[in-house]
Amino acid sequence: MNINHLKKYQTFSSVAELDQHVRGFLRRYKWELSEGNLEILTYIWRHSVKYPGVSFAKVNTIVSTTGRSRSTVIRTINRFENMNLIKRVATIRPNGKRGVNLLLFQPQEAFLTPHDDTLPDTAIDTVSIEAEATSPNECTPEYQEEAENKQGEKQPVKTKKIEGRPGSRFDMDYTFLPSYIPASFVEVAKPFFTPVEVDRAWECIHRAYRREQMHHGIEAYLEGVTRTFKQAIFLYKQGKIKKEFCGYLYSCVLESLRQEKRKETIQCTDSVYYDWLDEA
Template sequence: MNIETLRSLQPFPTKKELDLRVRAFLYHHKPALSEGTLTILKYIWRHSVKYPGVSFSKVETIQTKTNKSRSTVIRAINCLVKKGLLTRVPTTRPNGKRGVNILVFLTDETESLPEPEQFEVETPRETTPIEKPSPDTEPVMNKHDQKNNTTTVNSDFLPSYIPHSFISVSRSFLSHSEILSAWKSALLAYKYVNLTYPIEWYVEQINQTFKQAIFAKREGTIKKNFLGYFYGGLKQMFTQTVRKEVMADSSNLYYDWLED
């Protein structure tokens, strides 16, 4: 298959448009996808950047690189095809026999990400140690929270772009405005490094970092403000994550860790 043919199959002008398409798909369908399908989608997505949206990955290659069975790979691709994210484009060998299928991401204007609220984002700043936490920078923990840890906020009043799992983890410890500020901290830390996937892929790690920050708060080891501590933990976690992703990708022969 020549270059002109490949370019004619390219559904997106840039990788950015491809990323937005996959992120929108995940926003609508991720809860219904299995762990294996998500892993396989990650691999196909990562290897569809030379011609954005066009993947040359063979089933055997995906099977080897993701450590999944052949049946799992085929089942995952069938699932993504059925849901309208991918299509198979058959190829023909020079001898006239059928070649491997090329996987092409499909555009879909009916699936989109929700528009986030417009807000100014400020980098969390460290403040000087104080004896009593400031109500503007510290999580609200009333006596009922500290004793029973059951008082929660109503998530219906929070922006829809904040992942539900993060709200579930933080709602027992933070007010509405604090949950929003905490998620802004996560977005800032995410932008600090060059991760492979959108932030939605890393919610589990963000939740774990939040739990660690709450534990540190309860133990009295946070000498400055909570959000600053949480932000620092997120930056450290994301930096470690991007290193793991780079090392896991055999196509990355060199990496400038000084810019990390």
């Protein structure tokens, strides 16, 4: 295929728009992805800039470059397609034969972060989630910038809030939160999180619940989930969590739900199979 013909498949108007989209995806899902997933995504992302959103990298090329197995690459691409991040498109050559398979990044408004043009205000006493300047994995609507003065000394860290402040058009309180977030969880999280952060923390918890495919509704596990959340907050405030908070919380909730699922499976097995030895 003539590479210039790829322009008709372009899904973004600029590389900056593509980058904003992928970073928004990572903000939501990075803690669910393995190191291999991230390497493969990074490769596809970096090779989708000539015509923003269009990658024609072959599976074999990704395998040889990342060092991951062919099955891992294919499984990862399938996963990203199921998550609506990318779409595979088969092309046809002028002679009618099948051409290369393209990987197209799909624009989704949910992955984009609204721009904030308001002035910074005094920081609220909430859990501050650390984010690396070179990494697209922000977990809260806060970011930090450090500047150096002429002598090379660091200036005080400034905090800018995206969520909004009293009296502005972005002002929100906890009554704006979606009704599907349990009120008991909101009450526990309020002293530490802004409303936007509460929403993201619950989204993280709910993803862990969906991934584990539990036997009952999430309400049945709310007590354990809340207990895990409190423990994570305590460790974070003690400075014992070095990774981003949402990633740590996701891992803890996932492990907690796995333990509950094991207990439920054992109980179910006990109810099906009668132990005649113990009875005797």
